[in-house]
Amino acid sequence: MRFHDTLQQRWREHGTLVCVGLDPEPAKFPAHLRGTADAVFAFCAAIVDATADLACAFKPQIAHFAALRAEDALERLIAHIHDRHPGVPVILDAKRGDIGSTAQHYAGEAFDRYQADAVTLNPYLGRDSIAPFLEHADKGVILLCRTSNPGGADFQALDCGGVPLYLRVAETIARDWNANGNCALVTGATWPEELGQVRDVVGDMPLLVPGIGAQGGDVEAVLRHGLTADGSGLMISSSRAILYAGSGEDFAQAARTAAMELRDTINRHRP
Numbered sequence: 699m700r701f702h703d704t705l706q707q708r709w710r711e712h713g714t715l716v717c718v719g720l721d722p723e724p725a726k727f728p729a730h731l732r733g734t735a736d737a738v739f740a741f742c743a744a745i746v747d748a749t750a751d752l753a754c755a756f757k758p759q760i761a762h763f764a765a766l767r768a769e770d771a772l773e774r775l776i777a778h779i780h781d782r783h784p785g786v787p788v789i790l791d792a793k794r795g796d797i798g799s800t801a802q803h804y805a806g807e808a809f810d811r812y813q814a815d816a817v818t819l820n821p822y823l824g825r826d827s828i829a830p831f832l833e834h835a836d837k838g839v840i841l842l843c844r845t846s847n848p849g850g851a852d853f854q855a856l857d858c859g860g861v862p863l864y865l866r867v868a869e870t871i872a873r874d875w876n877a878n879g880n881c882a883l884v885t886g887a888t889w890p891e892e893l894g895q896v897r898d899v900v901g902d903m904p905l906l907v908p909g910i911g912a913q914g915g916d917v918e919a920v921l922r923h924g925l926t927a928d929g930s931g932l933m934i935s936s937s938r939a940i941l942y943a944g945s946g947e948d949f950a951q952a953a954r955t956a957a958m959e960l961r962d963t964i965n966r967h968r969p
């Protein structure tokens with residue numbers, strides 16, 4: 699099934715806009731897992747199994763695995779999600795962007811090697827750098843637009859003929875890159891008003907919204923500015939606040955409680 703359709707189904711039938719970010723940091727693992735063989739997979743799989751029914755998507759962040767030489771654990775984790783929790787799409791957070799001939803290999807990495815349903819990408823090399831991903835009509839192509847970090851405005855807010863660059867990015871993607879209807883944008887929860895401007899430009903296009911929890915984004919403001927008319931349209935992503943909610947042997951249960959609280963907080967503000 700197409701990424702966008704799977705996502706719609708999660709939103710509609712499972713009543714959740716929560717995207718669970720999978721950013722393993724072994725120093726933060728509970729003591730009983732730290733230093734054990736295959737700790738990265740064991741930790742992440744336990745979180746996945748404890749939160750799958752609460753998630754509209756999982757978002758493993760590739761650098762957190764690659765820096766640990768744990769790409770193999772990432773491959774097995776994505777296979778585990780597809781096998782045990784079919785219907786929960788996997789967004790590979792890779793933020794790739796390169797000339798077309800190299801981008802072809804990044805597309806192979808995301809979709810063939812890792813079997814991801816969607817991938818995050820940096821749009822600044824232009825359309826040909828994204829084309830190898832866009833042609834996979836069944837896959838989600840999630841492009842950085844207004845990122846959550848403090849320096850996000852350095853370039854993204856530059857004036858571009860009376861309009862900030864991030865809105866030009868949103869306009870161009872919605873108008874020219876979305877022929878297969880498989881684009882989505884990253885808009886940080888830390889800038890809810892800008893997120894609202896992006897929503898006005900892109901209609902119902904899905905928005906991936908990191909910055910809740912550890913980065914201090916305001917859920918209520920995000921929903922006020924970002925929900926579509928049917929009360930969905932958002933993948934509100936949280937990593938550390940869910941993953942490290944507990945530090946004992948019951949860490950997965952603590953993660954479940956944190957994910958459930960986020961889901962319920964979001965749903966209280968949905969129509």
Ligand SMILES: O=C(O)c1cc(=O)[nH]c(=O)n1[C@@H]1O[C@H](COP(=O)(O)O)[C@@H](O)[C@H]1O
Pocket residue numbers: 719721759791793818844845846847884885886908909910911912913935936937938939
């Ligand atoms: O593309 C992303 O996921 C992303 C975009 C952005 O603007 N800001 C951002 O924090 N992220 C990612 O979202 C996650 C945020 O983690 P927490 O702050 O722990 O919830 C990290 O994996 C970041 O790499």
